Amino acid sequence: MAVDKATVARIAALARIKVTEGEQELLAGELSKLLDWIEQLAEVNTDGVEPMASVVHIKPPMRADVVNDGEIRDKLLANAPQDARGFFVVPKVVE
Amino acid sequence: MTALTDLSLAEARDGLAAKKFSALELAQAHVAAVEGARPLNAYLVETPEQALDGAAISDARIARNEARPLEGLPLAIKDLFCTLDVPTTAGSKILEGFRPPYESTVTAQLWRDGATMLGKVNLDEFAMGSANITSAYGHVENPWRRQGDNRPLVPGGSSGGSAAAVAARAALAATATDTGGSIRQPASFCGLVGLKPTYGRCSRWGVVAFASSLDQAGPMTRTVRDAAIMLTSMSGHDPKDSTSAAIPVPDFEKALTGDIKGLRVGIPREYRLDGMPDEIEKLWERGIDWLKDAGAVPVDVSLAMTKYALPVYYIIAPAEASSNLARYDGVRFGLRVPGETLDEMYENTRAQGFGPEVRRRILIGTYVLSAGYYDAYYLKAQKVRNLIAQDFDAAFKNCDVLLTPTAPSPAFAIGEKSDDPIAMYLNDVFTVTVNLAGLPGISVPAGLSKDGLPLGLQIIGRAFDEETVLRAGHAIERAANFTARPQFIAGEA
Numbered sequence: 001m002a003v004d005k006a007t008v009a010r011i012a013a014l015a016r017i018k019v020t021e022g023e024q025e026l027l028a029g030e031l032s033k034l035l036d037w038i039e040q041l042a043e044v045n046t047d048g049v050e051p052m053a054s055v056v057h058i059k060p061p062m063r064a065d066v067v068n069d070g071e072i073r074d075k076l077l078a079n080a081p082q083d084a085r086g087f088f089v090v091p092k093v094v095e
Numbered sequence: 096m097t098a099l100t101d102l103s104l105a106e107a108r109d110g111l112a113a114k115k116f117s118a119l120e121l122a123q124a125h126v127a128a129v130e131g132a133r134p135l136n137a138y139l140v141e142t143p144e145q146a147l148d149g150a151a152i153s154d155a156r157i158a159r160n161e162a163r164p165l166e167g168l169p170l171a172i173k174d175l176f177c178t179l180d181v182p183t184t185a186g187s188k189i190l191e192g193f194r195p196p197y198e199s200t201v202t203a204q205l206w207r208d209g210a211t212m213l214g215k216v217n218l219d220e221f222a223m224g225s226a227n228i229t230s231a232y233g234h235v236e237n238p239w240r241r242q243g244d245n246r247p248l249v250p251g252g253s254s255g256g257s258a259a260a261v262a263a264r265a266a267l268a269a270t271a272t273d274t275g276g277s278i279r280q281p282a283s284f285c286g287l288v289g290l291k292p293t294y295g296r297c298s299r300w301g302v303v304a305f306a307s308s309l310d311q312a313g314p315m316t317r318t319v320r321d322a323a324i325m326l327t328s329m330s331g332h333d334p335k336d337s338t339s340a341a342i343p344v345p346d347f348e349k350a351l352t353g354d355i356k357g358l359r360v361g362i363p364r365e366y367r368l369d370g371m372p373d374e375i376e377k378l379w380e381r382g383i384d385w386l387k388d389a390g391a392v393p394v395d396v397s398l399a400m401t402k403y404a405l406p407v408y409y410i411i412a413p414a415e416a417s418s419n420l421a422r423y424d425g426v427r428f429g430l431r432v433p434g435e436t437l438d439e440m441y442e443n444t445r446a447q448g449f450g451p452e453v454r455r456r457i458l459i460g461t462y463v464l465s466a467g468y469y470d471a472y473y474l475k476a477q478k479v480r481n482l483i484a485q486d487f488d489a490a491f492k493n494c495d496v497l498l499t500p501t502a503p504s505p506a507f508a509i510g511e512k513s514d515d516p517i518a519m520y521l522n523d524v525f526t527v528t529v530n531l532a533g534l535p536g537i538s539v540p541a542g543l544s545k546d547g548l549p550l551g552l553q554i555i556g557r558a559f560d561e562e563t564v565l566r567a568g569h570a571i572e573r574a575a576n577f578t579a580r581p582q583f584i585a586g587e588a
Contacts, residue, residue, distance in 0.1 A: 018446035051477030055533025081431035
């Protein structure tokens with residue numbers, strides 16, 4: 001199996017998704033099956049082939065480094081689960 | 096007289112211009128149809144007041160001879176497009192309660208041109224799915240049923256709500272998005288026209304991101320002409336999307352000349368899959384004959400990398416998704432599930448907020464991008480993606496468009512295929528290559544299966560040559576003369 005429970009736990013931590021012991025087993029099986037299927041790419045000869053990140057061949061455009069959509073703090077905070085005095089509130093991160 | 100909800104978008108536009116009915120009458124008929132379509136679970140949010148208020152403005156403009164291109168035409172909007180102050184969920188619990196403080200570019204352009212909104216329509220969670228069964232707000236039912244079998248069928252996905260609403264005559268047309276087939280496959284399953292434009296043709300700004308190098312917005316309509324009309328309004332350069340193409344937008348409706356004489360139509364031999372149902376094979380043959388009869392020339396072409404497109408897609412799309420979906424952290428919008436620490440809050444929020452398919456894809460994406468696996472999976476997939484794109488470049492040296500089936504089967508029952516993710520992924524085997532290469536593709540209803548379900552044929556074109564794609568799709572549409580209707584029509588008992 002390509003992915004074991006420990007690997008599931010490691011990538012779940014990287015992805016910041018809580019996965020219980022019981023789910024680890026199930027996900028290890030599912031992810032292994034997918035990766036086994038994906039493995040068929042190994043048979044393609046890609047020597048000297050450039051990786052393709054985008055189909056867009058134009059150079060990304062530049063723009064001036066200025067605020068062009070500002071002054072909407074309260075509108076943005078209106079969607080926040082918790083806010084106070086114009087800031088987003090998160091659990092304490094500094095002792 | 097034909098029911099107002101049964102008109103095509105073009106017929107409704109022309110009827111309004113000729114003052115055969117008012118925009119208010121058109122809106123009222125559609126608002127009632129949206130209510131009538133509730134058993135399908137296609138609409139997540141209904142916005143009758145927007146349709147009715149818009150209609151009053153439209154009637155005034157029509158009276159002053161100031162009608163805009165989509166004046167007074169009521170549409171359904173896939174709930175992946177951010178709409179100002181109207182809830183936008185992406186089919187996920189994690190965006191429950193989110194009201195965007197801005198409007199997506201594509202929908203803003205539709206409203207600029209006079210269209211109005213009937214509501215937001217259901218989809219697979221974050222557009223990840225091929226059956227519209229991963230939505231956190233319940234599955235969508237296909238308005239079609241098999242002959243002699245009353246089991247509810249899936250509408251396809253991810254734009255299943257768009258397809259169900261348009262097929263059931265509960266919208267004149269809808270917006271949709273396509274990352275691996277999410278416009279074309281549901282169009283095929285619901286007897287509709289679905290157009291995925293060239294990557295860069297429509298702005299992605301304000302569309303909830305799934306896989307940014309593949310995502311593209313497009314129309315879901317009942318006719319090819321309607322797709323052309325919608326595309327003209329949806330397209331255009333947008334400085335807010337750095338991948339949006341700065342090229343002129345033609346009037347796509349003018350491309351429908353009916354003349355495809357001499358058009359070279361590539362038939363990719365690798366699309367003949369082992370075990371493909373006979374009826375799909377036969378439909379494809381019929382499509383070739385139709386185009387030949389209209390003066391086109393079939394050409395045998397090879398797309399040798401086709402079989403690798405799905406594995407490439409299931410590396411690249413989850414990798415991009417794992418990055419895009421990092422923003423759902425319980426801090427700025429949507430769901431928050433408390434935790435003792437910041438990390439625990441993130442982990443609890445994302446565990447409860449994302450459904451199983453989205454979680455699975457984020458984990459796969461995180462894995463293929465993680466240290467030690469990046470070269471073997473992600474880089475390898477990007478290289479094979481290049482080979483897939485080169486296949487198309489080579490094929491288009493010998494032909495102008497390609498003709499293929501849209502999907503390897505008609506719509507299936509809710510519950511079928513859902514326990515094996517890979518079987519589900521195979522739905523997109525004929526559509527996903529187009530996203531990887533960034534090309535335009537259209538699905539046009541071409542016939543019925545032996546069970547009486549719609550089947551589509553796909554035309555694929557060169558980048559930014561939607562005009563030829565539409566022209567060829569129009570020829571298929573005229574030859575197929577698809578007049579079958581779904582069993583469920585909104586408002587008909």
